[in-house]
Amino acid sequence: MLVKKIQELKKKRNAIFLVHNYQPGEIQEIADHLGDSLGLSRIASQSDADVIVFCGVRFMAETASILCPDKTVLMPDINAECPMAEMITVDALRALKKEHPEAVVLSYVNTSAEVKAESDICCTSGNAINVVNSLKDAKEIIFVPDKYLAHYVSTKTDKKIIFWNGYCPSHVKILPEHVLRQKKAHPEAKVIVHPECMQSVIQLADEAFSTAGMCKYAKESDASEIIVGTEVGMLYRLRKDNPQKKFYPASEQAVCPNMKLTTLEKVLWSLEDMKHEIKVPEDIRVRAKRAVDKMVSL
Ligand code: 13P
Ligand code: SF4
Numbered sequence: 001m002l003v004k005k006i007q008e009l010k011k012k013r014n015a016i017f018l019v020h021n022y023q024p025g026e027i028q029e030i031a032d033h034l035g036d037s038l039g040l041s042r043i044a045s046q047s048d049a050d051v052i053v054f055c056g057v058r059f060m061a062e063t064a065s066i067l068c069p070d071k072t073v074l075m076p077d078i079n080a081e082c083p084m085a086e087m088i089t090v091d092a093l094r095a096l097k098k099e100h101p102e103a104v105v106l107s108y109v110n111t112s113a114e115v116k117a118e119s120d121i122c123c124t125s126g127n128a129i130n131v132v133n134s135l136k137d138a139k140e141i142i143f144v145p146d147k148y149l150a151h152y153v154s155t156k157t158d159k160k161i162i163f164w165n166g167y168c169p170s171h172v173k174i175l176p177e178h179v180l181r182q183k184k185a186h187p188e189a190k191v192i193v194h195p196e197c198m199q200s201v202i203q204l205a206d207e208a209f210s211t212a213g214m215c216k217y218a219k220e221s222d223a224s225e226i227i228v229g230t231e232v233g234m235l236y237r238l239r240k241d242n243p244q245k246k247f248y249p250a251s252e253q254a255v256c257p258n259m260k261l262t263t264l265e266k267v268l269w270s271l272e273d274m275k276h277e278i279k280v281p282e283d284i285r286v287r288a289k290r291a292v293d294k295m296v297s298l
Helices: 004-012 037-046 058-067 091-100 114-118 128-134 147-154 174-187 211-220 234-241 255-263 266-274 284-294
Strands: 017-022 031-036 051-055 073-074 104-108 121-123 140-144 160-162 192-193 226-227 246-249
Touching: 004 017, 004 266, 017 058, 017 104, 017 234, 031 037, 031 174, 037 058, 037 128, 037 284, 051 058, 051 266, 058 073, 058 284, 073 160, 091 104, 091 114, 091 140, 104 128, 121 128, 128 147, 140 284, 147 160, 174 192, 174 226, 192 211, 211 226, 211 234, 226 234, 234 246
Parallel strands: 017 031, 017 051, 051 073, 104 121, 104 140, 140 160, 192 226, 226 246
Antiparallel strands: none
């Protein structure tokens, strides 16, 4: 009944639902596109819908608004923030730039529009290594805000990377002992983790991937059992896409509470009231778009 109402209103508003892989199962079920930050940004920029309902967290909806200023971008719950994105402010980034005036500024897409506007280029976990390798002339790279992703990238490049002390509070809950316990319980299983995990966790993994990379690996690899080190919402999609395989969370504690704020009721209300609109002020949007466009064009 609720889903039927949502679908009717979606049609009337010419809306699409962009849903991140960590969203609750019932929200994943109504997605037009389910994906990682990079994939959803690309779809936002190509869509001809009038309204984008972004079921994720604020930086994702902001990125859609940066790329598509003529569309109405809605978040069903305005409180769905990413705490990692709040760990770097514009003032702090400006101070860091002053300390390293020659450095190229690379900001993870998990940042505010204001921070993107202060950056030369953005990246996601899915393309961070490609983006760093594309910065051929850069002697130093300021990478904000995730120190674990920065460290992971630094192991794959010769470039000097200047870290910021940010991290994801959900991914740091995954501890090496959790992975070791699951490996002991499932000795045949492969281990895949998100590069937001601590390096001591990444070291124990067979592979590190963005959430879209995890979906691809789960489909294409021969492994029939996989231990997954990321936010637990990911398991819903992996199990649905691969019913013949077994997936185990590295840690049940890796929950992003902000990702769980979206409900079907809130999706319906957002379409009824056209709330909560995410709009980036034009001067910031134009500067932020330069950094996002550079990433999307790679
Ligand atoms: P992905 O881009 O891999 O989907 O990750 C986004 C995120 O917020 C991870 O915590
Ligand atoms: Fe932010 Fe971590 Fe939640 Fe991803 S899982 S949205 S990085 S707090």
